[in-house]
Amino acid sequence: MRFAIYVTVMAVVTYLIRMVPFTFFRKKIKNRFFRSFLQYIPYAVLSAMTIPAIFYTTHNMWTAAAGTAVAVLLAFFEMPLIVVALAASGAAFLLGLFM
Template sequence: MMNKALLMIILTGLVTYLSRFVPVLVYKGKEPSRFLRSFLEYIPYSALVALLFPDILYSTSSIFTALLGGIFASILILKQQNMIVVVAGTILLVYILNFYIEVGG
């Protein structure tokens, strides 16, 4: 049992290492095109949005406040604010909106 687990760990590490090392060998000394560099710069953002957006919608009891919080956070990010400002500001906005809905509604 232990040998099988150790073998799986080693093979997983090898596959991970090869998938990262082979492109370095293939593209050594070549500069990627401007389009490819631009495309690769946006992959982390799009992956993050794809992972977080569904959770944003159901993070509060009201989908309305969740959407407003997501829009507010997006605006702050586009204005290149510090991440602490984005998180703290969004939490504060959603808290105030939820409080207003509970008291006023």
């Protein structure tokens, strides 16, 4: 019974989060500042979810920092995503072997 209540509450919360913007913003947003602000929200949310996971996954701050540094460096040079992911994982693994 508790599980059904939890699922129902989460369904209502998820529905409200998606429905409220459609209810209040019926017209197209014309304010340039607000539109440019809204363009950065997906990146901010993705960063807020990803960065803590990066540093708590390996249980060692140094291996996580090494993997992150390699990923940022390769992403800066516009390498493909698979290369960035594999190189970052490899760097964290290799540093973990030597520690």
